[in-house]
Amino acid sequence: MAASAAVTLGPISLRSQRRQGFLDAFPKNLFSDQDPNRGRRKGAIFSVVASANDGEGGRRSGRGAGRFYFNITGFPFPLGPFLNRRTIRTEAVKNSIWLFEQEQALGFSSVSTNIRMTVIKLKSGGLWVHAPIAPTDECIKLLKELDAPVEYIVLPTFAYEHKIFVGPFSRKFPRAQVWVAPRQWSWPINLPLEFFGIFRARALEDEDDSTPWADEIEQKVFSSPEVGIGPYVEVAFYHGRSRTLLVTDAVIFVPRQPPECISKESLLASAKNGLAVKLLSKGKEVPNEPVVDNKLNRQKGWERMVLQILFLGPSNLLEPTASFSQMSQKLIVSPIVKTLVFSKVPEKVRDWVDKIAKDWPFRRIIPAHFAAPISASRSDFLAAFVFLDEFLDDRYATRPSLSLLFASIMGRAASYFPPDDMKTLSSLDQFLVSAGVVKKTVSGRKR
Secondary structure, three states: HHOOOOOOOOEHHHHOOOOOOHHOOOOOOOOOOOOOOOOOOOOOOOOOOEEOOOOHHHHHOOOOOEEEEOOOOOOOOOOOOOOOOOEEEEEEOOOOOOEEEEEEEEOOOOOOEEEEEEEEEEEOOOOEEEOOOOOHHHHHHHHHHHOOOEEEEOOOOOOHHHHOOHHHHHOOOOEEEEEEEOOEEEEEEEOOOOOOOOOOOOOOOOOOOOOOOOOEEEEEEEEEEEOOOOEEEEEEEOOOOOOOEEOOOOOOOEEEOOOOOOOOOHHHHOOOHHHHHHOOOOOOOOOOOOOOHHHHHHHHHHHHHHHHHOOOOOOOOOOOHHHHHHHHHOOOOOHHHHHHHHHHOOHHHHHHHHHHHHOOOOEEEEEEOOOOOOEOOOHHHHOOOHHHHHHOOOOOOOOOOOHHHHHHHHHHHHOHHHHHHHHHHHHHHHHHHHHEEEEEOOOOOOO
């Protein structure tokens, strides 16, 4: 099956382009008190419904074989696809790092992106799994083809879209240790990790040299409780042997072409001129005509998806190409993360970013979404965060090297977001601040 074939994926260069049964889905020992880092609401009656099919139905022949996965959870919108997820495996570093990708859709909308699991082979011969995805039969088969035991399963963030798969995935590999980012929480109810099927998890700590993989993979924790209703937590990792930086949502690189895991049906649905396009058309007449399956319409669907993911309400969905071209083919911080998180705590972000750049001489970056691997240096990474300068005072002024100076100049262009596209996001930020959901910038704002 073509979808199951492993292929080698070259890095995207910045320089050149500037079933388990249904009942098994409900975790056992719901009110177990084993994990000190879980939430505090033990009495809530709630459970996550997410299940992969281990039975014969999951091994049916033909199109979609082994791709069944039942998922109806997610607040305020469930995360699709609800019944069928295709897995694409690529080799990022020969005999060392593999990427596993699936499509992930926002509720019942036509907006999808890719979600990525990264697997590293350790010197022990075992596998270290970063940000698990849905454990469909196809996904597990592709993983087992690596002919190595899964030793560690790592959740590098608090974010629901990654947390939801850790429990079901870990049940496929009961001997593997589960490690999670600290200060786990969920919204609107702060559920304990056991409700997500995550048991006996160990907490990741900043620069912890006692982890069983510490001599191969280092880690730095970014945790900021000041952002709003809950802390923003992300753990960055560095695989020294391959000089690879792993992040979750810190930076992204939007590719021109849609990821292979996103279905043709999703792309064409996004290319249709529906209500969202009519609302975001800059007053232009919106033609109501059928969408023909061709390369042009698939591309239009991808561009619309990207703009809605990045800006929520971009200025013009009818003609997305101009804005898309400004956001693609460059290492950036997502506008949503920049506006709702990083701009609130610029000092903490700068400290985290600077430590990453100072201590880790990486030459490629693997995020959990969009393109990967990205060929990028420390200067490229720092340049993506140059927007922090507008929030920081003179204490953070530095004398950059020529390479950093050049990258910073490029970074200023890379972090420039079309003002018209930012209006909805900025208005949302103002509303959330006034409602007390997120906070204003809490430190370091330059006069």
